[in-house]
Amino acid sequence: MIDRRIMQSYRGVFIVVEGCDGSGKGSAVAALGAHLMALGHDVLLTREPGGTDEGLELRRLLLSAEGAIWDEGAELLLMIAARIQHVKRVIQPALAAGRVVLCDRYVGSTLAYQGAGRGLSQEMILMLHRQFVDDFWPDLTVLLDVDARLGLTRSRARLVEQGLDEGRFEDLDLAFHQRVGDDFRAQAGRCQDRTLVIDANPTMDIVREAVLNGVDAWLAERVVA
Numbered sequence: 001m002i003d004r005r006i007m008q009s010y011r012g013v014f015i016v017v018e019g020c021d022g023s024g025k026g027s028a029v030a031a032l033g034a035h036l037m038a039l040g041h042d043v044l045l046t047r048e049p050g051g052t053d054e055g056l057e058l059r060r061l062l063l064s065a066e067g068a069i070w071d072e073g074a075e076l077l078l079m080i081a082a083r084i085q086h087v088k089r090v091i092q093p094a095l096a097a098g099r100v101v102l103c104d105r106y107v108g109s110t111l112a113y114q115g116a117g118r119g120l121s122q123e124m125i126l127m128l129h130r131q132f133v134d135d136f137w138p139d140l141t142v143l144l145d146v147d148a149r150l151g152l153t154r155s156r157a158r159l160v161e162q163g164l165d166e167g168r169f170e171d172l173d174l175a176f177h178q179r180v181g182d183d184f185r186a187q188a189g190r191c192q193d194r195t196l197v198i199d200a201n202p203t204m205d206i207v208r209e210a211v212l213n214g215v216d217a218w219l220a221e222r223v224v225a
């Protein structure tokens with residue numbers, strides 16, 4: 001069982017969107033960010049790996065299909081290094097200032113990709129998270145649950161369309177992405193009270209609407225509570 005301790009001392013709200021490649025996270029995060037801003041929230045949109053200058057450098061190194069061939073352990077530690085910088089320098093200060101932080105991927109991706117996907121110990125990932133990231137977890141995770149094969153097809157097409165050299169994980173086989181998807185669902189099952197699972201197989205319009213409605217309902221309940 002994963003221990004999820006919320007840092008109650010922060011005034012802001014920390015929302016993370018997770019999912020397999022091609023689940024539509026990018027569009028969902030942009031739409032949700034615009035929606036929350038229109039409602040008057042002070043929103044910070046960010047992503048992992050990335051979110052800081054150092055994180056963006058690491059993103060380039062980690063995601064380039066043409067770039068270095070990383071050992072699995074090095075890949076894990078670089079993902080976590082980017083997260084440490086991001087949480088300490090960007091996310092926690094924004095939450096302390098009362099902002100809504102909307103983040104595309106977080107430690108759930110490390111558990112799914114480096115843990116279930118690569119086969120590294122999830123206990124070790126959680127231990128590193130406790131040690132270096134203050135055991136810091138989102139208030140809400142929105143999981144965009146897509147069929148791995150469909151997601152991979154969408155994601156590979158997008159990389160070609162946009163000419164992006166970020167396809168190192170898309171180059172991995174379907175079985176890898178199925179393990180990732182299964183693990184995201186398992187994480188959601190363990191943390192039902194803090195996870196909103198959205199079927200991400202339909203068209204983006206339908207997914208976007210489900211995300212906005214789900215987050216609105218969660219925020220309304222949170223205010224009442």
Ligand code: TMP
Nearest residue numbers: 021048049079105106109110113114169
């Ligand atoms: P994306 O930002 O376009 O979703 O791409 C990020 C890629 O990095 C995606 O394939 C998942 C992968 N990733 C990990 O393997 N581990 C992590 O901890 C994070 C944040 C991302």
